Every structure is written in C-alpha cells, then in structure tokens.
Amino acid sequence: MKPILSTEEVVKLENIIEREGTSKAELMEHAGEFVASTALSYHPKEVVVLVGFGNNGGDGWVAADILQQHDVHVVVVSPVEPNEVPSALARHVARRTAGRDVEIVVGPSRDELAALLVKADLAIDAILGTGFHGEVRPPFSIWIPTLNDSSPRVISVDVPSGLDSDSGVAADHCVRADKTATMIAPKIGLYSADGPQFVGELVCGELYDRLDEVIDDVDHAAEIVEPADLVDYIEPLPANVNKYSRGSVLVVAGSARYPGAAMMAAKSAARAGAGYVAVAAPDACANLIRMALPSIPVIAIPSDSRGSFGAAARQVVCEIAKKYDCVLCGPGMTTASGCMQVVSGLLELDVPLILDADALNCLARLSIDGIDKTPELYRREAPLILTPHHRELSRLVGDVPVDDLGTAIDAAQRIEWAVGSDNLVVVAKGATTAIVGVEKVLIPISGPASLATAGSGDVLAGIMAGTVATAHGDVDRWELLCAYAVAVHSYTGFAAAAEYGEKSVIATDLIDLIGEALQLVENEACKDLGILTDGEAE
Ligand SMILES: NC(=O)C1=CN([C@@H]2O[C@H](COP(=O)(O)OP(=O)(O)OC[C@H]3O[C@@H](n4cnc5c(N)ncnc54)[C@H](O)[C@@H]3O)[C@@H](O)[C@H]2O)[C@@H](O)CC1
Ligand SMILES: Nc1ncnc2c1ncn2[C@@H]1O[C@H](COP(=O)(O)OP(=O)(O)O)[C@@H](O)[C@H]1O
Numbered sequence: 001m002k003p004i005l006s007t008e009e010v011v012k013l014e015n016i017i018e019r020e021g022t023s024k025a026e027l028m029e030h031a032g033e034f035v036a037s038t039a040l041s042y043h044p045k046e047v048v049v050l051v052g053f054g055n056n057g058g059d060g061w062v063a064a065d066i067l068q069q070h071d072v073h074v075v076v077v078s079p080v081e082p083n084e085v086p087s088a089l090a091r092h093v094a095r096r097t098a099g100r101d102v103e104i105v106v107g108p109s110r111d112e113l114a115a116l117l118v119k120a121d122l123a124i125d126a127i128l129g130t131g132f133h134g135e136v137r138p139p140f141s142i143w144i145p146t147l148n149d150s151s152p153r154v155i156s157v158d159v160p161s162g163l164d165s166d167s168g169v170a171a172d173h174c175v176r177a178d179k180t181a182t183m184i185a186p187k188i189g190l191y192s193a194d195g196p197q198f199v200g201e202l203v204c205g206e207l208y209d210r211l212d213e214v215i216d217d218v219d220h221a222a223e224i225v226e227p228a229d230l231v232d233y234i235e236p237l238p239a240n241v242n243k244y245s246r247g248s249v250l251v252v253a254g255s256a257r258y259p260g261a262a263m264m265a266a267k268s269a270a271r272a273g274a275g276y277v278a279v280a281a282p283d284a285c286a287n288l289i290r291m292a293l294p295s296i297p298v299i300a301i302p303s304d305s306r307g308s309f310g311a312a313a314r315q316v317v318c319e320i321a322k323k324y325d326c327v328l329c330g331p332g333m334t335t336a337s338g339c340m341q342v343v344s345g346l347l348e349l350d351v352p353l354i355l356d357a358d359a360l361n362c363l364a365r366l367s368i369d370g371i372d373k374t375p376e377l378y379r380r381e382a383p384l385i386l387t388p389h390h391r392e393l394s395r396l397v398g399d400v401p402v403d404d405l406g407t408a409i410d411a412a413q414r415i416e417w418a419v420g421s422d423n424l425v426v427v428a429k430g431a432t433t434a435i436v437g438v439e440k441v442l443i444p445i446s447g448p449a450s451l452a453t454a455g456s457g458d459v460l461a462g463i464m465a466g467t468v469a470t471a472h473g474d475v476d477r478w479e480l481l482c483a484y485a486v487a488v489h490s491y492t493g494f495a496a497a498a499e500y501g502e503k504s505v506i507a508t509d510l511i512d513l514i515g516e517a518l519q520l521v522e523n524e525a526c527k528d529l530g531i532l533t534d535g536e537a538e
C-alpha cells in the first residue's frame with residue numbers, strides 16, 4: 001500500500017526528514033531533479049517553465065537548470081526577477097539558474113506568454129503547490145488559462161496549480177496537466193473532488209532515500225491499495241469443494257417496484273464465487289425473480305400491500321439468515337416499515353452483514369439525528385459492511401453534506417469512530433471510493449466513469465457478498481477484503497467499457513464480466529509481484 005498524505009502531514013514529514021539530516025534545500029534539489037527526469041522522458045527540445053513566488057517555483061527553477069544542462073532550450077517565465085523571489089529557498093535556486101544559459105522572461109503579457117508556449121513542446125507548471133489557497137490571483141489567473149489553451153504537453157509540479165491539495169477543489173483557474181509529478185507522497189486532494197480531472201497521469205518522487213523509515217511517523221490521510229496487496233484473496237478453487245463449503249449468500253432484497261436490483265445483486269454474488277446464493281424477496285416479486293434467475297432459489301417473504309417486506313418479514317428473514325455465511329440486505333428493498341424491521345433484526349444476528357442501498361436508508365431512518373449519535377443501533381460482534389454512495393452516507397450522518405472524497409471520509413469516520421470496531425467497514429462509494437476502517441482509510445483501484453450507471457452499486461454489493469462468503473470469516477482485515485471487491489467491480493467496468501464502449505455500459509453488462517475481472521485483478525497482482533510479465537498477462 002502507498003500512503004496518501006494531507007498537506008499538514010507532508011509538512012510534518014518534511015520536518016522529520018530535516019531532523020534526520022536532509023534539509024529542505026536538499027529536498028528542493030531532489031524535487032527539481034525528479035521533475036527534470038520526468039520531463040526528459042518526453043525528449044523535449046523547447047521547454048517553458050512557469051514559476052510562482054514560493055517553493056513550488058523553486059522546484060521549477062532547479063528543473064530548468066538541469067534541463068538546460070541536457071541541451072534542452074529552456075525559457076523560465078517568472079512573475080519577478082530572480083533576486084526578488086520572496087521565498088529564500090526558491091530565491092537561492094532562482095539566482096543560480098539565472099547565472100546559466102537559461103532564458104528568463106519576467107512578467108510577460110498574455111500574448112507574449114502565448115507566443116512562448118506555441119514554440120514549446122513541453123511546459124512545466126511550477127506556479128502554485130501546496131501553499132495555494134482561495135482563488136487564483138493575477139498574474140497567475142492570466143497564465144493558467146493561457147497555458148490551458150496552448151498546445152504543449154504539461155507537467156505539473158507537486159499539484160496542478162489552482163488545485164487545493166487537501167480538498168481537491170479546483171479554483172476558477174486550474175492547470176489541466178498531462179502528468180503531475182508529486183513530491184514525497186501523493187496529496188489527498190489529487191484524488192478528491194476535481195483532482196482526478198486535472199491531475200492526468202500521477203507519478204511520485206520520493207526525494208528521500210530512507211522515506212520508508214520515517215513515513216509511519218506521521219498519520220496517513222489514506223493509503224492506495226495496489227494489486228499486490230490483494231494477493232491473499234486470489235485463490236484457485238479447490239477440487240473437493242461443495243456448493244455450501246464454497247460459501248453461501250442470502251440476498252435480502254427487492255420489492256414489487258424494484259425486483260431487478262435483487263436479481264443483479266444475487267447473480268453478482270454467484271459470479272463472484274459463492275457456491276450457494278439464495279434470495280429472500282417479498283412474495284409480490286418472488287416469482288418474477290425466480291423466472292429471471294433459474295439458478296438461484298428464491299424464498300418468498302410476506303409482503304405489505306405495496307409489495308415491500310411486510311410486518312411478518314423480520315422474523316421469517318432472520319430465521320433463514322442465520323444459516324448463511326454472509327447476508328446482503330438492501331438492493332431495491334424500499335424503506336417501508338417492514339424493511340426497517342428486517343434491517344434492525346439482521347443487525348442483531350451473529351452473521352456477516354452487508355447493508356446497501358435502501359437498507360442504509362432504513363438505518364438512517366432508525367436514528368433521529370445521524371447513526372453516529374446512536375451507535376447502539378449498529379454496534380455488533382459479527383462483521384458489518386456499509387456500502388453507501390455519497391447521498392446515502394449523508395443521510396446516515398444526519399444530512400451533513402457529503403459531496404467529495406474528503407467529506408465522505410469525514411462522514412464515514414464519524415460512523416466508524418462512534419463504534420470503534422475492527423469489524424465495521426464503511427465503503428464510501430464515489431468516483432474515488434474510500435474504504436474507511438477504524439484505523440485506516442484505503443483507496444482501492446478506481447474504475448472508469450462507465451460505472452456511473454444505475455444498478456452498478458447492486459453489482460458491487462453482490463460482488464462484496466460473494467467475496468465475504470468465500471472468505472469464511474478467515475479475514476485479517478475486512479477493509480482489505482472490501483478493497484478486493486471494489487477492485488473486481490472496477491475491472492468489470494474496464495472490461496465492459498472495452499466491450500460495449502465507454503458510454504454504453506449498463507449494469508447488467510458488468511455481471512457477466514465478473515469472471516474476467518477476477519482474472520484481471522489476479523494478473524495485475526502477479527505483475528506487481530513480478531510473477532507474470534506484461535506480455536503473459538495479455
Ligand atoms: N517544504 C519542503 O521541504 C519542500 C517543498 N517543496 C515544494 O514546495 C511547495 C510548497 O511551497 P510553498 O509553501 O512555498 O507554497 P507554494 O509554492 O505552493 O505557494 C506559495 C506561494 O503562492 C502564492 N499564493 C498562494 N495562494 C495564492 C493565490 N490564491 N493566488 C496567487 N498566488 C498565491 C503565495 O503568495 C506564495 O508565495 C510544494 O508544493 C513543493 O512543490 C519541494 O521543494 C520539496 C521540499
Ligand atoms: N465517475 C465514476 N468513476 C468511477 N466509478 C464510479 C463513478 N461514479 C460511480 N462510480 C461507482 O459506481 C458505483 C455506483 O453505485 P451506486 O451509486 O450505489 O449505484 P446504484 O445505486 O445505481 O446501484 C459505485 O461503486 C461507485 O464507486
């Protein structure tokens with residue numbers, strides 16, 4: 001796993017590194033070297049380096065110096081003369097670079113800048129880094145759109161200028177990078193809110209050769225899960241299994257209005273490897289589900305007058321649910337009062353439970369002002385996995401706004417910390433999904449935007465249930481198991497986009513690609529571990 005840090009954590013880490021004997025000036029030299037080597041991989045002839053007033057600019061000045069030593073024609077565009085750069089560290093390197101054969105253009109007009117960029121084949125954006133806040137002021141509010149309107153490839157130093165490195169919110173003017181060369185560790189804002197739209201390809205320069213020894217001395221805002229981390233969940237099917245020993249799932253879902261959600265979740269659980277998947281659905285839709293899923297037994301549960309679980313459902317469902325390795329509750333269920341009773345009944349059972357979709361809305365309704373205020377509602381011994389999207393998550397914490405990765409992590413942590421159990425995981429779904437456990441926040445492999453289609457969450461919930469059931473409770477870290485399920489879901493998205501086209505994927509396409517996705521995750525993990533080469537994996 002690779003750490004993702006907040007700006008505050010990066011500053012703490014830089015101070016620790018300094019105490020260990022590597023100064024900030026040396027880190028700036030290494031940052032500039034990393035930017036230069038990233039730039040040289042494009043074999044550029046003409047590079048424009050845009051520098052700001054701070055240390056982000058300092059990285060740019062160092063990179064400019066190195067690039068000119070590699071016979072690249074470099075033009076540094078600065079708002080002030082090198083002698084007037086306010087940051088002392090950056091001023092030192094600016095003066096040094098100015099003493100070499102580098103062209104420096106101070107305070108160009110929009111047209112002058114545009115003319116320089118037209119001639120360049122690469123631009124380096126060292127205007128604003130982690131010190132940026134608020135809206136972009138002149139002259140950068142002119143430079144940034146001029147850069148975005150120009151043709152050269154853009155490498156942003158540390159963060160795209162104009163992006164808040166913590167919240168990931170882009171200012172009105174924000175550099176759209178082809179590649180972002182971030183320093184020491186990726187900043188959380190690169191993954192949050194607008195970040196993914198502006199960052200381009202992300203590369204990280206560690207800058208300090210003993211980073212491994214100090215990285216755990218600061219908290220980590222989150223950790224990126226790499227395929228190799230998932231290797232424990234990749235196991236061949238033993239020859240001597242039977243359908244029950246493979247793992248069983250009960251999907252408690254559906255209603256007369258939404259039978260499809262139950263079908264998709266159940267089929268996905270089976271495709272994800274569970275040997276025995278059954279559906280407990282209101283009798284108003286049970287026959288429909290039976291006809292659509294001949295391989296899956298459907299248990300008809302008493303309905304209410306509108307075709308949702310009725311008053312008698314709680315007792316019947318809970319009696320059945322005890323026998324399964326995993327229960328998934330929620331897809332297409334509605335929030336009728338019988339459903340709320342089913343959810344509270346299942347929470348009392350000693351069986352791994354996944355609450356998704358309407359089960360989460362029921363849970364939210366069972367509390368008055370957010371479930372984190374009433375942890376007794378969801379505190380239990382057996383594992384509990386909640387899989388809310390941002391709106392569901394917001395409802396769970398009493399309608400506190402949740403609209404990006406940062407606010408989703410905060411909300412999920414409120415739910416986690418109110419209970420403080422290793423067995424509780426909140427999978428906060430979004431364009432970037434965060435898996436929040438009591439100690440760590442994991443960022444699993446993200447899928448393509450094609451996954452933003454109705455029913456895609458039902459497929460994920462099914463994959464999650466299949467994964468939990470086949471693990472048989474033999475799980476060191478539930479967060480990592482959830483990361484595996486999310487990765488499989490992400491790869492169904494890639495496979496479906498390749499087969500049907502990015503915009504044409506519908507949720508049912510994902511289900512039949514789960515097998516392929518399982519294989520893709522395995523291939524990536526093996527590649528990471530050096531067991532398989534690129535060619536073999538294809
Ligand atoms: N501190 C360290 O040890 C290291 C820092 N490094 C670099 O230093 C950067 C952080 O440097 P700084 O803290 O100097 O910050 P920045 O260089 O990111 O920005 C600070 C400057 O930007 C200006 N600014 C802030 N908000 C603005 C706005 N809204 N409109 C226009 N101008 C604005 C400020 O006037 C200030 O001069 C990192 O992103 C990284 O690139 C690297 O050199 C590695 C080592
Ligand atoms: N822009 C996106 N890029 C990648 N994945 C996305 C994007 N938008 C949504 N997803 C993923 O798609 C799934 C959607 O789930 P959800 O909102 O519950 O859908 P539904 O309720 O329709 O089943 C989640 O796993 C989410 O992480």
Ligand SMILES: [K+]
Nearest residue numbers: 128157159161
């Ligand atoms: K930058």
